[in-house]
Amino acid sequence: MTQRWMRGHRRARALNSIGVWLLSSVLLIWTLLPIYNIIRVSMQEKEEVLSTSVFPVAPSPHAFEVVFRQTFWLLETFWNQMGNSFFIGIVVAFLTLAIGTLASFTISRMRIRNGWMLTNAALLTYVIPMSFLAIPFYGIMGKYGLTNNPLAVIAVEVTFATPYAIFIFQQYSASIPFELDEAARIDGASPPQIFFRIYLPLMAPALVAIGTYALLLSWNEYLYAFLLLSGGKVVTVPVTLGKFLVGDEAPWNYLMAAAIIYAIPPLLIYYGVRRKMHGGLTMGGVKG
Amino acid sequence: MAVTTTTDSPAATTNTTPLITSGARRRRGTFAADKLWALAFVTPYVAVFLAFVIYPIGYGLWLGSDPASYRALFNDPVYPRTVVNTLLYLLFGVNLKLFLALLLSGFFMRKGWWTKVLLLIFMLPWAVPALPSYLSINWMLNGQWGLINNIIWNVAQVDGPPWLDSHGLALASVIYGHIWKWLPFWTLIFLAGRMAISLELYEAADVDGASPIQKFTLVTLPLMAGMYLVCTMLSTIWALGDFNAVRFISGGGPALSTHVLATLGIRNAFELGDPHLGMATVLTALPLLIPLVILLMRQLRRSEVTI
Numbered sequence: 114m115t116q117r118w119m120r121g122h123r124r125a126r127a128l129n130s131i132g133v134w135l136l137s138s139v140l141l142i143w144t145l146l147p148i149y150n151i152i153r154v155s156m157q158e159k160e161e162v163l164s165t166s167v168f169p170v171a172p173s174p175h176a177f178e179v180v181f182r183q184t185f186w187l188l189e190t191f192w193n194q195m196g197n198s199f200f201i202g203i204v205v206a207f208l209t210l211a212i213g214t215l216a217s218f219t220i221s222r223m224r225i226r227n228g229w230m231l232t233n234a235a236l237l238t239y240v241i242p243m244s245f246l247a248i249p250f251y252g253i254m255g256k257y258g259l260t261n262n263p264l265a266v267i268a269v270e271v272t273f274a275t276p277y278a279i280f281i282f283q284q285y286s287a288s289i290p291f292e293l294d295e296a297a298r299i300d301g302a303s304p305p306q307i308f309f310r311i312y313l314p315l316m317a318p319a320l321v322a323i324g325t326y327a328l329l330l331s332w333n334e335y336l337y338a339f340l341l342l343s344g345g346k347v348v349t350v351p352v353t354l355g356k357f358l359v360g361d362e363a364p365w366n367y368l369m370a371a372a373i374i375y376a377i378p379p380l381l382i383y384y385g386v387r388r389k390m391h392g393g394l395t396m397g398g399v400k401g
Numbered sequence: 402m403a404v405t406t407t408t409d410s411p412a413a414t415t416n417t418t419p420l421i422t423s424g425a426r427r428r429r430g431t432f433a434a435d436k437l438w439a440l441a442f443v444t445p446y447v448a449v450f451l452a453f454v455i456y457p458i459g460y461g462l463w464l465g466s467d468p469a470s471y472r473a474l475f476n477d478p479v480y481p482r483t484v485v486n487t488l489l490y491l492l493f494g495v496n497l498k499l500f501l502a503l504l505l506s507g508f509f510m511r512k513g514w515w516t517k518v519l520l521l522i523f524m525l526p527w528a529v530p531a532l533p534s535y536l537s538i539n540w541m542l543n544g545q546w547g548l549i550n551n552i553i554w555n556v557a558q559v560d561g562p563p564w565l566d567s568h569g570l571a572l573a574s575v576i577y578g579h580i581w582k583w584l585p586f587w588t589l590i591f592l593a594g595r596m597a598i599s600l601e602l603y604e605a606a607d608v609d610g611a612s613p614i615q616k617f618t619l620v621t622l623p624l625m626a627g628m629y630l631v632c633t634m635l636s637t638i639w640a641l642g643d644f645n646a647v648r649f650i651s652g653g654g655p656a657l658s659t660h661v662l663a664t665l666g667i668r669n670a671f672e673l674g675d676p677h678l679g680m681a682t683v684l685t686a687l688p689l690l691i692p693l694v695i696l697l698m699r700q701l702r703r704s705e706v707t708i
Binding site for chain 1: 434435438439442443445446447449450452453454456457458460461464505508511515519521522523524525526528529530531532533534536537538539540541545546548551552554555581635638639641642643644645648649652663666667670671676679680683686690693694697698701702
């Protein structure tokens with residue numbers, strides 16, 4: 114009796130581990146196939162790109178050399194474009210943090226009377242699909258005289274990153290005791306002093322999460338950069354990657370090598386601050 | 402300004418008269434100063450909202466207010482197909498993705514180092530920027546030299562299907578790309594939702610002799626239903642505005658047969674140079690978008706689910 118039960122138990126465990134093994138393999142293949150394809154193609158020479166190989170036959174760093182030395186016409190200003198992407202990302206992160214913390218400090222710590230209107234404004238922005246405003250945005254930036262100006266792209270990114278920042282900041286600041294503000298108040302601290310000396314230092318983890326979020330959002334942005342930055346020295350990397358497809362026969366190996374270099378900074382950042390980002394992401398979800 | 406009111410009431414009741422008046426005067430001073438500070442603090446956000454949300458919305462509605470562009474749009478043979486594509490994209494892309502994410506989040510609840518490592522790898526599609534991935538999927542699915550058909554050729558010595566050269570397969574490829582890119586994100590969200598469920602509930606279910614399936618349908622599902630609904634609505638809105646997947650996997654082809662409203666709007670506005678027509682294209686999504694926005698805003702406000 115017990116022996117049979119034991120055998121059944123063991124069989125169930127074996128089945129379970131086979132299931133885990135099977136599902137793990139499926140997940141790995143599913144996840145890694147397109148990523149393997151990027152790496153595979155980036156190591157191929159032009160002739161090999163157009164072949165039936167599954168694994169690289171003669172891996173070569175040629176495509177990466179071309180990208181590094183900027184010797185292909187679409188990649189002539191590649192490093193300058195990486196710089197542009199960085200510049201826009203940093204400015205967007207900074208502005209998002211500044212505007213977001215100020216607004217959420219006022220709504221949740223100073224408790225202004227019409228704070229709910231601001232929260233609703235943020236909610237509304239958050240649920241509008243970004244791309245649906247691209248057409249009017251293009252016209253408006255023309256009116257402001259900001260076409261082909263990084264400021265236009267920065268404005269869009271900040272607009273769409275701030276609402277999320279405000280939510281997370283509001284939820285995070287709920288965990289900071291109000292008594293701190295009150296004590297500072299009694300000691301005669303003004304709102305800016307409370308903001309800089311109490312609010313910001315205690316919000317540090319949320320600032321890291323949102324700063325990273327804003328940086329990645331703008332690093333990854335294609336549509337607005339494509340529409341608002343028409344050419345010359347202000348273009349960002351994704352715009353160039355998009356241009357490869359326009360020609361008849363795209364040099365896929367150069368494209369994939371450039372794509373890898375472009376994908377490395379966000380990967381490093383993401384895996385570096387992953388815990389904090391997930392903390393920010395899931396902070397509110399838990400309450401649902 | 403609750404900060405001051407809370408300190409203010411006990412003082413008013415206990416202190417003597419002269420102290421109250423001088424204190425009150427000082428407090429009135431800080432009140433006014435606080436209001437100015439509050440105003441200064443929210444001004445940047447209000448300015449951004451007015452200049453870059455309200456103004457574009459108003460301008461967009463004006464651009465799309467010409468009946469002639471709607472007549473042109475409805476006479477365009479590409480348009481009906483685009484609407485059907487958009488609906489299929491939302492129906493399959495969003496629902497398959499979220500259902501898989503719900504199931505997978507249960508798998509990632511398992512303990513042990515392997516699950517942790519697997520989750521790290523599994524998050525890659527979300528961490529890699531969209532463009533490299535979508536471009537890679539595009540080339541991977543190339544009918545002649547793509548990785549998938551190369552594998553099929555090496556394994557079975559037959560030609561794989563031309564994935565991106567027929568309407569149905571190309572649309573399916575776009576949906577695949579969308580699911581691939583966003584599955585990790587939603588799995589993570591559901592994982593957080595599952596972690597918030599008290600373990601005692603599962604222990605109680607164990608005591609009552611519940612099977613794993615019963616635990617899923619009778620404990621997990623009812624507790625996650627609200628969250629699942631909010632996620633479905635939010636994901637639908639985001640997918641409705643998704644431009645990159647279609648643009649870089651199928652490019653809207655073959656023969657303009659896989660456009661969705663977001664990409665067709667951009668095409669009409671910029672490639673055909675008619676912003677009125679482009680805006681009209683996008684605005685025909687409003688009958689779907691407005692109810693979703695209203696429902697979602699109500700839900701988000703009430704349950705404080707933030708994603």
